[in-house]
Amino acid sequence: MRPATVVAHVRPASSSEPPRKVIFQVPHPDPLLARLLRDECSEHLIKQSADITFGPTWTESGPKSDLVMRGTLVITRRGPGTVTITDVGGTTHYIATPSTRPLGTLSAGAQRLEVPLQLTPGACTGHAFAEAKKAFLFPVRASVDGGTERVVIVTPPKPLQDRLITYAHRACGTP
Known part of the structure; x- marks a missing residue:
C-alpha cells in the first residue's frame, strides 16, 4: 500500500459558485485502510x-x-x-444461532450445502430499530482447505430483510 489522498469537490447547498476542490491526506501507514484491505482480500x-x-x-x-x-x-x-463454515455472527439487530459448530463443510466434490440457522431480535428498543444501518450485515466465518479462517459479510435479499423487520416487530411487541 502507498500513501492515499482523498479529493472532494464541495460547495455549500445554498451557493451558486462552482465547487471547491478539497484534498485530505490519509496518513501512511493507516491501520483502518490496512484492515479494510485485509478484510476485502480475505472475503x-x-x-x-x-x-x-x-x-x-x-x-x-x-x-x-x-x-x-x-x-x-x-x-x-x-x-x-473444501469450504468450512465455522460460525455466523449476529448484527446490531439480530442474534444468529447456528445449530452446530462447525456449521458445515462443503466437501471438494459437493456442489451445495445448507446450514440451518435461527435468528432472534438482538434489541427491541425504538432506538435500535431507528439505527438499523448494519442490521443485515451478517459476518460468516469460513475457511478453504483448512486454511486461515476468514470473514465474509452475507446480506439477506431485500424481501427477506422486509420479512425479518416485520418478524422482529412482532417478536418484540412493537408497532
Missing part, C-alpha cells in the same frame, strides 16, 4: 471457492414469547477447495 479468497447466501425459505416458529425465524445459509460451489 475474496472465500468467494473464489463458494457463494454464501441466505436460503429462500424462512419461517417463524415457537410461542409468541419465544418467537424465532428459522432458515438456512446456502453454500454453493464456485471453485476448488
Whole structure:
C-alpha cells in the first residue's frame, strides 16, 4: 500500500459558485485502510471457492414469547477447495444461532450445502430499530482447505430483510 489522498469537490447547498476542490491526506501507514484491505482480500479468497447466501425459505416458529425465524445459509460451489463454515455472527439487530459448530463443510466434490440457522431480535428498543444501518450485515466465518479462517459479510435479499423487520416487530411487541 502507498500513501492515499482523498479529493472532494464541495460547495455549500445554498451557493451558486462552482465547487471547491478539497484534498485530505490519509496518513501512511493507516491501520483502518490496512484492515479494510485485509478484510476485502480475505472475503475474496472465500468467494473464489463458494457463494454464501441466505436460503429462500424462512419461517417463524415457537410461542409468541419465544418467537424465532428459522432458515438456512446456502453454500454453493464456485471453485476448488473444501469450504468450512465455522460460525455466523449476529448484527446490531439480530442474534444468529447456528445449530452446530462447525456449521458445515462443503466437501471438494459437493456442489451445495445448507446450514440451518435461527435468528432472534438482538434489541427491541425504538432506538435500535431507528439505527438499523448494519442490521443485515451478517459476518460468516469460513475457511478453504483448512486454511486461515476468514470473514465474509452475507446480506439477506431485500424481501427477506422486509420479512425479518416485520418478524422482529412482532417478536418484540412493537408497532
